[in-house]
Amino acid sequence: MILRIKIVCLLGAAVLFAQAAPVAAQDIAFSLGDDGSISARTVQLFLLLTVLSVAPGIAIMVTCFPFLITVFSILRQGIGLQQSPPNMLIVSLALFLTYFVMEPVFLAAWKNGIQPLTAQQIDIETAFLQSVEPFKLFMVSRIDIDTFSALSDLRYSRDSNNLDEQAPLSLLVPSFMLSEITRAFQIGFLIYLPFLIIDLVVAAILMSMGMMMVPPSVVSLPFKLAFFVVADGWSLIAGSLVRSYM
Structure with missing residues (x-):
């Protein structure tokens, strides 16, 4: 009975597809118009799909997401937990904290570039420049001058590049990420120190008691978890990371 239902559904889908194929072909031909060509439309469609696939990664890399996710990963390694919290939870927490920090930048980009573009007040090039401007200001405020100078010296062009919003994106983005x-590794080092001290103390106590066969990490893990919970570690670290952008 189930097999018959499946066969009937497949036949019905095939009939609908056969009926819709000429209409779809007519729509495609109509969308190409008299002046358009299939090759040009294919290239445009390919470029559009490429931009849409790369856009989320680019948008994340010019925000505070790399900093937050790196600190949270180091924190999990310092506690000694491999899969708790899971990667999805850490990434989700970093994403929502990124939205919390970057909301003024997102709103500025929307009001300056995207909203006028949707209202057909400006063209695409102007909208892109005005949308990128708030992200440039955000990145400039966080870039280390030594990192920016080192990357600027590596460019083939010897033009002077100052650390401001007029600098090219090809120089601002890698400087910002580095x-x-x-900065995330520096903070991660400070976060790692208390857990390292607990490991050393537990290892010294086990050695003095002659329990050399007991892994220190197994004994120190409950103490590190208790220390982290008593100190309200997640709220403390998340609040400190967010305040560093304010």
């Missing part, structure tokens, strides 16, 4: 990762 600066954020460096």
Whole structure:
């Protein structure tokens, strides 16, 4: 009975597809118009799909997401937990904190570029420049001057590039990412120290008691979790990371 239902559904779908194929072909031919060509439309469609697939990654890389996710990953390693919290939870937490921090930048980009573009008040090029401007200001405020100078010296062109919103994106984005990762490792080192001290104390106590066969990480894990919970670690670290952008 189930097999018959499946066969009937497949036949019905085939009939609908056969009826809709000429209409779809007519729509495609109509969308191409007299002046358009299939090759040009194919290239445009390919470029559009490429931009849409890369856009989320680019949007994340010019926000505070790399900094937050790196700190949270180091924090999990410092506690000694491999899969708790899971990667999806850490990424989700970093994404929502990123939205919390970047909301003024997003609103500025929407009001300056995207909203006038949808209202057909400006063209695409102007909308792109005005939408990128708030992100440039945000990145400039967080870029380390030494990192920016080092990357600027590596460029083939010897034109002077100042650390301001007029600098090209090809220089601002990698400088911003490297600066954020460096700052995340610095904070991660400070976060890691208390858990390292607990591991050393537990290892010294086990050695003095002659329990050399007991892994120190197994004994120190409950103490690190208790220390982290008593200190309200998640709220403390998340609040400190967010305040660093204010």
